[in-house]
Amino acid sequence: MAADMKFAKTHEWIRPEAGGLATVGISAYAVEALTDLVFMQLPAVGRKVKAGESIGEIESVKAVSDMYAPVSGEIVEVNTALPGQLETLGKDPYGAGWIVRIRPDDQAEMGTLLDQAAYDALVKS
Amino acid sequence: MSSTPLRTPLATWHETHGGRMVDFAGWWMPVQYASIVDEHLATRQAIGLFDVSHMGRLTVEGPASLAWLESLLTRRVADLAVGQARYTLVTSDEGPDGLAILDDALVTREADAPDGTPRLAMVVNASNRDRVVAWLRSQLPAVGVSLADRTAETAMIAVQGPLAVATVCVLCGDDDAGRISGLGTYRATRAVVAGQPAAVSRTGYTGEDGVEVVVAADAAEAVWQAIHDAGRPRGLKPCGLGARDTLRLEAGMPLYGHELLADSDPFAIGLGLAVNLDDAAARPRRFPGRDALAAMKRSPAPRVRVGLAFDSRRAAREGSPVVAVGLPVGTVTSGSLAPSLGHAVAMALVDRAVAAADTPLDVLIREAAQPAKVVPLPFFKRRAPQT
Numbered sequence: 360m361a362a363d364m365k366f367a368k369t370h371e372w373i374r375p376e377a378g379g380l381a382t383v384g385i386s387a388y389a390v391e392a393l394t395d396l397v398f399m400q401l402p403a404v405g406r407k408v409k410a411g412e413s414i415g416e417i418e419s420v421k422a423v424s425d426m427y428a429p430v431s432g433e434i435v436e437v438n439t440a441l442p443g444q445l446e447t448l449g450k451d452p453y454g455a456g457w458i459v460r461i462r463p464d465d466q467a468e469m470g471t472l473l474d475q476a477a478y479d480a481l482v483k484s
Numbered sequence: 485m486s487s488t489p490l491r492t493p494l495a496t497w498h499e500t501h502g503g504r505m506v507d508f509a510g511w512w513m514p515v516q517y518a519s520i521v522d523e524h525l526a527t528r529q530a531i532g533l534f535d536v537s538h539m540g541r542l543t544v545e546g547p548a549s550l551a552w553l554e555s556l557l558t559r560r561v562a563d564l565a566v567g568q569a570r571y572t573l574v575t576s577d578e579g580p581d582g583l584a585i586l587d588d589a590l591v592t593r594e595a596d597a598p599d600g601t602p603r604l605a606m607v608v609n610a611s612n613r614d615r616v617v618a619w620l621r622s623q624l625p626a627v628g629v630s631l632a633d634r635t636a637e638t639a640m641i642a643v644q645g646p647l648a649v650a651t652v653c654v655l656c657g658d659d660d661a662g663r664i665s666g667l668g669t670y671r672a673t674r675a676v677v678a679g680q681p682a683a684v685s686r687t688g689y690t691g692e693d694g695v696e697v698v699v700a701a702d703a704a705e706a707v708w709q710a711i712h713d714a715g716r717p718r719g720l721k722p723c724g725l726g727a728r729d730t731l732r733l734e735a736g737m738p739l740y741g742h743e744l745l746a747d748s749d750p751f752a753i754g755l756g757l758a759v760n761l762d763d764a765a766a767r768p769r770r771f772p773g774r775d776a777l778a779a780m781k782r783s784p785a786p787r788v789r790v791g792l793a794f795d796s797r798r799a800a801r802e803g804s805p806v807v808a809v810g811l812p813v814g815t816v817t818s819g820s821l822a823p824s825l826g827h828a829v830a831m832a833l834v835d836r837a838v839a840a841a842d843t844p845l846d847v848l849i850r851e852a853a854q855p856a857k858v859v860p861l862p863f864f865k866r867r868a869p870q871t
Contacts, residue, residue: 394516394518394519394520395516395519395520395521395821397797397798397799397821397828398796398797398798398799416850418798420520420521420726420730420799420820420821420823421515421520421726423801423850
């Protein structure tokens with residue numbers, strides 16, 4: 360796992376990419392906790408979002424959960440293949456299971472998120 | 485609700501086998517072990533093993549017990565044969581129009597006492613147990629009936645699926661195995677299962693063949709483990725309440741608090757069979773709420789229970805509005821992905837005008853209209869058992 364990956368308390372991960380972009384997904388812990396995923400709704404490309412704003416829904420057999428933008432920015436790409444093969448989230452949550460790419464308004468905002476150790480401590484508590 | 489949930493005799497087993505435990509109706513229960521979908525499909529294809537010890541188990545005994553229950557329940561019970569079970573409603577006349585449906589229940593006439601005194605068992609919902617017991621106690625006659633709540637001293641294990649009965653039978657002696665495999669639906673017998681005295685009934689809440697087994701609390705883990713181990717090579721999975729809910733939904737079975745409420749019209753929700761207004765000789769029966777139920781039967785309710793099928797996997801949930809050409813026509817009472825079908829289904833109460841099969845309707849799921857159509861219940865019907 361990339362050392363520069365950060366996590367939101369709401370279980371999204373974000374990883375900086377070349378060209379000032381960042382990739383966002385949901386953590387393996389969250390996928391494991393949800394289980395039995397049946398539906399995902401992605402945001403529109405071009406949408407401007409604020410940190411903490413809902414960028415879509417993920418639904419399991421038991422419940423619907425929102426997915427939140429870990430930082431403010433513009434949605435520049437969405438993983439359109441993912442809703443049709445949600446099992447990818449379980450197999451490769453930090454790779455092929457990516458959800459959106461975002462152009463952060465402020466790269467420094469990622470620094471306010473949890474690092475891997477802090478996130479691991481959060482979900483184990 | 486108390487802050488510490490009650491533990492069934494199998495709670496420790498669930499915790500040590502990966503059960504994701506939740507407080508359900510005041511009980512510490514597994515909602516799933518790994519995957520609700522896998523547990524659901526194991527029950528449809530092989531065997532699902534369910535701890536249903538949270539359900540309330542009552543016994544009613546004494547020379548007047550049959551007559552007393554006959555005077556209290558919506559379903560005729562006076563003519564129950566030994567070893568026969570019936571689904572009934574438990575009503576009081578303390579509601580706004582002289583009717584409150586307190587619960588739905590399964591009442592079984594177990595083997596008579598050696599002196600011929602009838603013994604009956606009732607299974608009620610965990611969420612309603614306290615008020616059902618309180619109501620029944622308030623109606624007890626001075627003599628002739630004894631009522632006991634056996635929930636804490638017993639455990640109840642549901643073994644459901646096409647291979648369930650055969651699996652339980654391998655844990656029984658030849659005589660008991662023969663009697664269990666010969667049980668008709670809604671029939672019950674005493675047997676020794678995995679060395680433990682048990683009450684076995686051909687009943688369940690999944691739409692599958694299977695049995696429910698009641699044993700003493702201190703025997704529960706041994707019996708559970710024996711069924712688990714015998715069924716494992718045949719594809720058994722322990723199942724949580726999540727799969728129990730998706731299975732009963734596919735089977736079109738109502739759940740108290742969702743399809744069935746205190747003021748429901750049973751005739752509008754497909755539970756008319758649970759209400760016998762008259763006795764076998766067509767004379768009016770007497771039971772609490774009978775007049776209100778008779779009035780409901782005379783004046784059909786505007787909304788009826790239907791099944792809704794979706795093309796998508798996105799599930800409507802309880803409370804989702806049902807609309808037709810933009811106008812509200814009903815409300816979803818339960819909804820989920822149907823794992824056996826691969827798409828979402830829901831049960832809903834809708835206006836009679838839109839209740840016919842194949843009627844296209846929209847369900848608002850988080851404000852987005854999702855197309856659905858009315859389909860007959862149950863959504864899933866098991867194949868005839870192979871012989």
